[in-house]
Amino acid sequence: MNYNWNWGILFREPYLGFLITGVITTIQLALIAWVVAFVLGSVLGVMRTLPSRIASSIAAVYVEVFRGIPLLVWFFLWFFVVPELLPREWGRWLKRDLPDPEFWTAVVALGLYTACRVAEQVRAGIQAIPRGQTMAGQAGGLSQAQIYRYILLPLAYRRIVPVLTSEFMTIFKNSSLALTIGVLELTAQARQIESFTFQGFEAFTAATVLYLVITLTVTVIMRQVEARTRIPGLLGQKGG
Amino acid sequence: MIEMHEVDKWYGTHNVLKRCTTHVAKGEVVVVCGPSGSGKSTLIKTVNGLEPFQGGRITVDGQAVTTSGRDLTRLRARIGMVFQSFELYPHMTVLDNVCLAQTVVLKRPRSEAEAKTEALLRRVGMIDHARKHPGQLSGGQQQRVAIARALAMDPIAMLFDEPTSALDPEMINEVLDVMTELALEGMTMMVVTHEMGFARRVAHRVVFMDDGQIVEDRSKDAFFDHPETDRAQLFLSKILHH
Ligand SMILES: Nc1ncnc2c1ncn2[C@@H]1O[C@H](COP(=O)(O)OP(=O)(O)O)[C@@H](O)[C@H]1O
Numbered sequence A: 001m002n003y004n005w006n007w008g009i010l011f012r013e014p015y016l017g018f019l020i021t022g023v024i025t026t027i028q029l030a031l032i033a034w035v036v037a038f039v040l041g042s043v044l045g046v047m048r049t050l051p052s053r054i055a056s057s058i059a060a061v062y063v064e065v066f067r068g069i070p071l072l073v074w075f076f077l078w079f080f081v082v083p084e085l086l087p088r089e090w091g092r093w094l095k096r097d098l099p100d101p102e103f104w105t106a107v108v109a110l111g112l113y114t115a116c117r118v119a120e121q122v123r124a125g126i127q128a129i130p131r132g133q134t135m136a137g138q139a140g141g142l143s144q145a146q147i148y149r150y151i152l153l154p155l156a157y158r159r160i161v162p163v164l165t166s167e168f169m170t171i172f173k174n175s176s177l178a179l180t181i182g183v184l185e186l187t188a189q190a191r192q193i194e195s196f197t198f199q200g201f202e203a204f205t206a207a208t209v210l211y212l213v214i215t216l217t218v219t220v221i222m223r224q225v226e227a228r229t230r231i232p233g234l235l236g237q238k239g240g
Numbered sequence B: 001m002i003e004m005h006e007v008d009k010w011y012g013t014h015n016v017l018k019r020c021t022t023h024v025a026k027g028e029v030v031v032v033c034g035p036s037g038s039g040k041s042t043l044i045k046t047v048n049g050l051e052p053f054q055g056g057r058i059t060v061d062g063q064a065v066t067t068s069g070r071d072l073t074r075l076r077a078r079i080g081m082v083f084q085s086f087e088l089y090p091h092m093t094v095l096d097n098v099c100l101a102q103t104v105v106l107k108r109p110r111s112e113a114e115a116k117t118e119a120l121l122r123r124v125g126m127i128d129h130a131r132k133h134p135g136q137l138s139g140g141q142q143q144r145v146a147i148a149r150a151l152a153m154d155p156i157a158m159l160f161d162e163p164t165s166a167l168d169p170e171m172i173n174e175v176l177d178v179m180t181e182l183a184l185e186g187m188t189m190m191v192v193t194h195e196m197g198f199a200r201r202v203a204h205r206v207v208f209m210d211d212g213q214i215v216e217d218r219s220k221d222a223f224f225d226h227p228e229t230d231r232a233q234l235f236l237s238k239i240l241h242h
């Protein structure tokens, strides 16, 4: 193979700048989408465990719809189709006036999709809690909201820290699909370096290493979270 | 204080409570016993609406026990309950377990709730463990904390569902002692238990259940000395010669 290796290119402007803005965009996209996914996923997960038939059906339908369509298709739907379906002024605002429409569309696509996965974990975490805990709360006069707030959710979240860690890592990896709608995140920037310099191996090696650094950092942080929230005296029982 | 009139409950086609009628007067201690599966837990859980029931009527302190709503929540806060499997909140310290409902339901200031908690933990002999989590305690210790948690709400009555049957034998007495003391102070109590020694010492009345029915409901002495039904005699002979 006749390939001129040139690692130096990665540290030269503007390509170093490309990589840096790519990493920043990837982190911003994943973190904001995670907040959306976590909040919405928790609400949906709770809804699925409520006695109200209506609430649990709405959440169940959401989960089925979002889980049944590939994430890549969601990016296209949110970016190309949804603006056309909205009232005309809204669509125009989305395309013209919203600053950075690609970025925010990617946040929505990634956040709403990941929410269905978080919802399933939260539901499973709540349902794994013995019924006696709810009864103890009821017997103490706590309202349903208070039982969730003080008893069920704290126990459920602790139990699902490991699976949430993996969802959290996945959102960083999935954020690379945002390049398909034109978000200049890390993978897109690597491609850009490739097309300007023809040094594709270096560019994608750099992107690979940067993704690994991000996911390793997430692992380390989540280990800390797990250790901090571990319940004293409950050995051999994973977190819960 | 607690009035139950012809209470009926069904699980599908299974009639688990059959026209159960009984009462607990203020300051009275009523022991509920009977074979496993006879409906004792179900009966006691209808008193604070943890188990819905389909027929009959229950009132506590003159207030009807409904199936849901704010009134039920408010009533529950006034009735203490102790479970067979303790049901302490595992992620909270002993102190927080006892403080939780005081602060979020009764809206007591934290300092007041803590003072009350400390007094109660001292009373049940658990003050040295206030900062521990339930998983770090023995069963007997957990159950004493659970009693303190119920008492912290200044209940008008206490319900106990087999409070000692999940305990190792050597821990049973530490829990029964706390309950005995409570009874002697005049607490209104409904206690599902097979501890006949406890029943003999502190109960005023004994309710004997079999197959969803209240078969006997009599004063303690009458029940132990001359049980009327064969079923109660059989039950007593089994449990006393154990
Ligand atoms: N959730 C339930 N669904 C169906 N049947 C139940 C349920 N809970 C209890 N039962 C039945 O109700 C009867 C009474 O149970 P329970 O009140 O727990 O009895 P005890 O406390 O006297 O052992 C039993 O036959 C039991 O199988």
Ligand SMILES: [Mg+2]
Pocket (backbone or CB within 6 Å): B040, B041, B042, B162
């Ligand atoms: Mg029982």
